[in-house]
Amino acid sequence: MATIRDVAKLANVSVATVSRVINKNGYVNESTMQRVRQAIEQLNYRPNDVARSLFKGKSKMIALFVPDIMNPFFPELARAVEDISNKHGYTFILCNTDNQNDKEIAYLNALLQKSIDGIILVSSTMTTNQVKDMKVPVIALDRKINPDLISVTVNNYEGARQAVQYLKNQGCKRIAHVSGPENISNARERFKGYLDEVRDEEWFHSDFICVGNYAVNEAFEATKNLLKRNPEIDGIFVANDLMGVGVLKAAESLKIKIPNELSVIGFDGIELGNITSPSLTTMAQPIYSIGKRAAEILIQKIEHPNTVIKSEEHKVKLTTREST
Amino acid sequence: MATIRDVAKLANVSVATVSRVINKNGYVNESTMQRVRQAIEQLNYRPNDVARSLFKGKSKMIALFVPDIMNPFFPELARAVEDISNKHGYTFILCNTDNQNDKEIAYLNALLQKSIDGIILVSSTMTTNQVKDMKVPVIALDRKINPDLISVTVNNYEGARQAVQYLKNQGCKRIAHVSGPENISNARERFKGYLDEVRDEEWFHSDFICVGNYAVNEAFEATKNLLKRNPEIDGIFVANDLMGVGVLKAAESLKIKIPNELSVIGFDGIELGNITSPSLTTMAQPIYSIGKRAAEILIQKIEHPNTVIKSEEHKVKLTTREST
DNA sequence: ACGGAATGTGTAACCCGTTACATAAATAAT
């Protein structure tokens, strides 16, 4: 690999001049520039980013922490972040944390040693202190971590209320909820939205609530029990689409007809909900958009540390399909 | 951030000694080591990986190129590669190429400037020359690129034959094929497996073949036409599960009963096939395993360049579900 | 024609670990 000194020698200039040509800063005479350009061409010279990073203390890399890329909600988020990173000349690092705080911390330290420029966190296990101590720009995505940390999320509470209202409008009289894990902020907000919508109904009963873990199987089992215990249930608001699939399957296994006997609405709007039959009505998040915004904001924070940046809450949108 | 010189000063030794302690090489007196350790502790010193990389010319990073992480086949692959990278102390970089050669080349150059240690390619657009010129270890995954490039794949040809044989065993007498793009090696192999299994049947007709692009929608449309034109078809071997979903939907839209009137078998074994109804019988690849092996082999190649490494062809496995 | 600004280029320090090489003391071998 040719170095900047090779180029300098060939072009009969100093390394400083070559550097100026590469970075388009400082004064360089037009004819000198031509010579340098030619030398660069001739040697097929590419600057060594590692050397650059060492001097600048910046690596032009950003990382995304997700619980598990195999969860179908995250690939679209990852895609968005990668697209934006790439567009701005950043390299994209993906970390699967499995919701384990020790993994997050290990990744964090490893990345700091590599002079990572910024991190986007989808996390429910990071503590306030851990986030405060971070030496690089950080954005929370999908889940709030603490009020001081800029986040890009959706209006989970409002979306949940809208979902339940929609079920009511469809004529449901006994609406249950399969919630997400209570350590995840968006699950709590969706749950609260549900609760505020049903708590004053005379039919409401706390047994209409069951707690899932945002995954298919547990929701499948939990819903079977729920529906066996409470056959009067005619609507279910499920805290995410993945569990929504489990709910559809539970209904199927109990020979409950959807949407005739039971309406189901999910949350997230992942492609998967389009493929089930019946397909799943859902409160769709603008998944790509929030990933994109998180990346844009992060890069803004990296490149212009002084600009004031605010958290964003995007809107979910009812997407009616066959399950209601 | 504390540097090695700060540590050296505090411990009253030279930087060389500190380096020896950190890397556990060379001779260091026990008591000196204690002092150094304490200084490291006290300053909360972490070596700067960028400086290390600069000197060593290695970055402890590996990259995975996939067409698009949003395609449900790839997250599991990515997860496997990330797990193994992480286990061996490598940082994992994900690149979405959209099957565009210019993107691949752009990524490649960017990564080389960052002293990337190795790359795993899922690619059908990289040319032989481009691969030959690469200055770092490279492994092809899922798709062969050229015979000289080590690859980790599955027995697509055999798997395809088994799939068709299975349909025959199930009593299918008119078996069609929805193939993948012919520029993708595994699609060609699967197609050939199908062809070798049906070409001598008296019922075989070239109109039983239709070409898809490994995505749901095109397969949906193509299959609708196929089945309208050839209502005698009673079995379809689909080159991947994603298109398998499209086929199931096409049958549904034509009110063709699966598996009674039509049997469908896919290829890949992605989780999605489990969620459709009917669920999709498939030739399941050991997706995680091949990703894992690709990463292991790559790291082997990086760390021990002289070991002889051979391509691997893993076996697919028939997974019978409701669509047959 | 003279002073100050704009233009053009080079030298060398710097970023921070790593390691070849030198030196010296302690221990082992003969």
Added chain:
DNA sequence: ATTATTTATGTAACGGGTTACACATTCCGT
């Protein structure tokens, strides 16, 4: 007792860009 090893530690160059600073030239205004 003397030489060969082993152990222990330090100095300084190195990897490859970047940039502060110095110096030289050209241009412009008056």
